[in-house]
Amino acid sequence: MQLPLGFRYAGVACGIKASGKKDLAIISTDTPAICAGVYTQNIVRATSIDWNRRMTPCDSFRALVVNSGNANACTGFDGIKNNQTMACEVANHLDTEPANVGVLSTGIIGVQLPMKEVIAGIDAATTALSAEEENFTAASVAITTTDKSPKTNHLTYNIDGDQVRISAMAKGAGMIGPKMATMLAVVMTDAALTPTVAQSILKTANDKSFNRISVEGHMSTNDAVMLIASGKSKAKLDSAALILQLTSFITNTCIDLAKQIPADGEGATHLIEIVVNGAKHDGDADRIARTIANSALVKTAITGGDPNWGRIVSAAGYAGADIDADAISLKINGHLLFEQGQPVSFNPRQVSIAIAENFETKIELTVGGGAGQSNHWTSDLTVDYVRFNSEYTT
Amino acid sequence: MQLPLGFRYAGVACGIKASGKKDLAIISTDTPAICAGVYTQNIVRATSIDWNRRMTPCDSFRALVVNSGNANACTGFDGIKNNQTMACEVANHLDTEPANVGVLSTGIIGVQLPMKEVIAGIDAATTALSAEEENFTAASVAITTTDKSPKTNHLTYNIDGDQVRISAMAKGAGMIGPKMATMLAVVMTDAALTPTVAQSILKTANDKSFNRISVEGHMSTNDAVMLIASGKSKAKLDSAALILQLTSFITNTCIDLAKQIPADGEGATHLIEIVVNGAKHDGDADRIARTIANSALVKTAITGGDPNWGRIVSAAGYAGADIDADAISLKINGHLLFEQGQPVSFNPRQVSIAIAENFETKIELTVGGGAGQSNHWTSDLTVDYVRFNSEYTT
Numbered sequence: 201m202q203l204p205l206g207f208r209y210a211g212v213a214c215g216i217k218a219s220g221k222k223d224l225a226i227i228s229t230d231t232p233a234i235c236a237g238v239y240t241q242n243i244v245r246a247t248s249i250d251w252n253r254r255m256t257p258c259d260s261f262r263a264l265v266v267n268s269g270n271a272n273a274c275t276g277f278d279g280i281k282n283n284q285t286m287a288c289e290v291a292n293h294l295d296t297e298p299a300n301v302g303v304l305s306t307g308i309i310g311v312q313l314p315m316k317e318v319i320a321g322i323d324a325a326t327t328a329l330s331a332e333e334e335n336f337t338a339a340s341v342a343i344t345t346t347d348k349s350p351k352t353n354h355l356t357y358n359i360d361g362d363q364v365r366i367s368a369m370a371k372g373a374g375m376i377g378p379k380m381a382t383m384l385a386v387v388m389t390d391a392a393l394t395p396t397v398a399q400s401i402l403k404t405a406n407d408k409s410f411n412r413i414s415v416e417g418h419m420s421t422n423d424a425v426m427l428i429a430s431g432k433s434k435a436k437l438d439s440a441a442l443i444l445q446l447t448s449f450i451t452n453t454c455i456d457l458a459k460q461i462p463a464d465g466e467g468a469t470h471l472i473e474i475v476v477n478g479a480k481h482d483g484d485a486d487r488i489a490r491t492i493a494n495s496a497l498v499k500t501a502i503t504g505g506d507p508n509w510g511r512i513v514s515a516a517g518y519a520g521a522d523i524d525a526d527a528i529s530l531k532i533n534g535h536l537l538f539e540q541g542q543p544v545s546f547n548p549r550q551v552s553i554a555i556a557e558n559f560e561t562k563i564e565l566t567v568g569g570g571a572g573q574s575n576h577w578t579s580d581l582t583v584d585y586v587r588f589n590s591e592y593t594t
Numbered sequence: 595m596q597l598p599l600g601f602r603y604a605g606v607a608c609g610i611k612a613s614g615k616k617d618l619a620i621i622s623t624d625t626p627a628i629c630a631g632v633y634t635q636n637i638v639r640a641t642s643i644d645w646n647r648r649m650t651p652c653d654s655f656r657a658l659v660v661n662s663g664n665a666n667a668c669t670g671f672d673g674i675k676n677n678q679t680m681a682c683e684v685a686n687h688l689d690t691e692p693a694n695v696g697v698l699s700t701g702i703i704g705v706q707l708p709m710k711e712v713i714a715g716i717d718a719a720t721t722a723l724s725a726e727e728e729n730f731t732a733a734s735v736a737i738t739t740t741d742k743s744p745k746t747n748h749l750t751y752n753i754d755g756d757q758v759r760i761s762a763m764a765k766g767a768g769m770i771g772p773k774m775a776t777m778l779a780v781v782m783t784d785a786a787l788t789p790t791v792a793q794s795i796l797k798t799a800n801d802k803s804f805n806r807i808s809v810e811g812h813m814s815t816n817d818a819v820m821l822i823a824s825g826k827s828k829a830k831l832d833s834a835a836l837i838l839q840l841t842s843f844i845t846n847t848c849i850d851l852a853k854q855i856p857a858d859g860e861g862a863t864h865l866i867e868i869v870v871n872g873a874k875h876d877g878d879a880d881r882i883a884r885t886i887a888n889s890a891l892v893k894t895a896i897t898g899g900d901p902n903w904g905r906i907v908s909a910a911g912y913a914g915a916d917i918d919a920d921a922i923s924l925k926i927n928g929h930l931l932f933e934q935g936q937p938v939s940f941n942p943r944q945v946s947i948a949i950a951e952n953f954e955t956k957i958e959l960t961v962g963g964g965a966g967q968s969n970h971w972t973s974d975l976t977v978d979y980v981r982f983n984s985e986y987t988t
Contacts, residue, residue, distance in 0.1 A: 244911030517638030
């Protein structure tokens with residue numbers, strides 16, 4: 201693994217989490233860098249989302265501070281002030297302006313951050329900043345909440361002998377007790393980009409990765425995906441083809457990372473991929489894939505190893521896409537179950553075993569002869585998911 | 595209870611259900627009657643839906659045949675023929691045209707109806723037709739699938755001393771194993787209406803009742819609500835005010851019946867009512883109520899007696915409605931949890947008990963100062979729901 205040049209990392213425990221686990225991360229760049237961001241569309245959103253929206257895209261980025269354990273959402277004026285304080289503290293330590301410091305938060309909502317602890321944590325983290333792999337790992341742990349493990353991905357490639365390095369970390373959408381789901385991801389590269397190009401690459405990558413996963417379809421107050429480009433690679437990205445190549449590598453990095461999130465969903469026993477082909481346009485295909493992914497009946501069928509084509513086909517039928525019911529065909533893990541609007545004869549036991557014995561289930565739906573396609577990843581819905589999310593003790 | 599004049603009922607077991615339970619119902623009128631219908635919007639729909647869509651609204655209705663245990667959906671040309679045969683058999687027995695006979699089916703999809711049994715069942719049911727209460731009850735049982743009990747409702751009122759009688763039956767959206775969810779309801783009245791007025795009354799009533807319930811948001815291939823008016827009441831509905839009064843009574847009958855469906859949802863331990871006020875228009879309010887009702891995180895919170903305002907408020911935020919986050923206030927069972935975009939201090943244990951100790955939970959959300967309002971009923975999401983829907987043995 202080769203981390204992108206020009207970055208430093210730190211991950212510390214400052215006391216936001218009662219468990220004493222790591223809860224504050226800083227990612228900084230040695231010199232002003234490019235930063236892009238895409239954010240939750242929820243109207244009820246955290247103050248950090250508004251803060252970062254004002255910052256990105258930019259070419260003066262110096263640091264991102266991420267705290268876990270508290271989302272600083274629905275916290276009013278004090279919450280806004282605390283978010284500013286976080287940016288100011290980091291800026292003071294790194295000798296830059298607060299406007300060059302991004303902030304991300306995840307965790308419980310409606311509760312004020314313990315600012316004394318947060319400020320001490322920022323002090324410790326800025327002191328600890330280094331380019332070492334163990335610090336990258338510490339940061340990737342510090343951004344998690346109920347994730348079973350940190351989620352990271354790395355990719356390196358050459359342009360005329362000069363390396364471009366991409367590293368990324370994410371946290372998943374696990375939620376227990378009164379906490380909220382939040383998906384955060386930060387992609388770092390040492391490629392030299394402009395803010396506009398970085399924003400465009402991130403939008404493309406996000407649309408094909410983090411925007412195509414769901415655990416239960418609940419959009420969070422704090423979801424954010426950031427791309428930071430230090431420009432320290434010597435590789436020259438001086439053609440559209442090279443930008444497209446980088447876009448493709450960053451997209452693949454994000455897809456791999458995104459799939460780790462539903463795979464680690466609470467109580468998940470299957471990662472389900474839904475592939476839709478033949479729609480009139482990609483928007484229709486996306487609507488169908490998303491509707492199937494969010495169907496509790498489809499998810500519970502996969503949990504039980506049930507090759508229940510009826511639940512899948514009927515979910516496609518109410519997705520709001522312009523399709524012909526007689527043109528629908530369906531495969532699960534390669535087995536044809538439904539063809540041109542008609543059920544076909546198949547061995548249910550064989551298909552059931554194919555679902556039960558593999559962690560990944562692939563649902564392939566063809567809905568006509570159009571060029572529209574999309575895919576989506578989700579987790580199944582298990583008794584454990586309900587147990588986790590309905591547990592509550594006051 | 596006074597059943598509407600001019601109707602006869604029968605409910606028999608003909609062998610569609612392996613259990614030997616009642617599975618075929620007929621509701622007939624003594625003379626040609628008014629019939630209106632509203633149907634599933636799913637593109638993947640049963641042949642019976644297309645059949646009834648062609649029939650309603652009409653003034654020549656004579657009978658409705660309903661089978662349970664088999665939805666006759668995704669069954670191709672043979673399915674269309676079998677549906678026609680059902681209408682023809684009933685028409686022959688009642689000396690009318692097939693075009694005056696409605697058909698409803700519910701149950702497993704993708705499997706052909708056992709027509710020998712169905713034809714024998716139609717023979718037995720037409721012979722058994724009577725206006726007796728026990729026959730009404732038999733019909734209401736015969737339309738059910740996984741419902742814990744039949745769902746019926748009755749209402750009688752006077753216009754200048756002449757009675758108008760309304761009786762209704764429904765089946766719920768319970769689904770186990772490879773079967774599909776289907777909601778069916780039939781409303782009967784002896785009021786004298788025109789087809790146009792009947793259709794308009796049914797649309798109004800349905801929009802405020804069956805269209806506002808969900809168990810898991812999965813729209814079925816076979817959902818249908820029918821209104822049959824025999825015209826045998828002597829009451830004169832000769833003013834707009836009297837039509838509005840009847841609309842209101844039929845709507846209330848449907849609301850009561852509709853609420854019985856999520857209350858009887860698989861594994862449900864709570865009936866949840868979501869009331870949204872202050873939206874810019876009713877459409878926005880409806881979008882918010884529906885999004886909250888379909889949130890697995892909200893449903894599991896209620897299961898666990900968790901006064902988790904964050905899950906509710908954030909679901910409102912991503913509903914796609916034009917609202918201001920700072921204008922949102924929330925009450926659960928009368929307890930104020932969130933006001934004008936800010937969490938308020940409350941006793942979580944007290945609210946938790948208020949949820950846990952009542953079967954009905956009322957979520958009241960105000961999203962601004964607009965006139966838009968809506969409400970929605972749903973069931974909670976329990977470990978038993980997942981158990982039921984993921985059980986599968988080949």
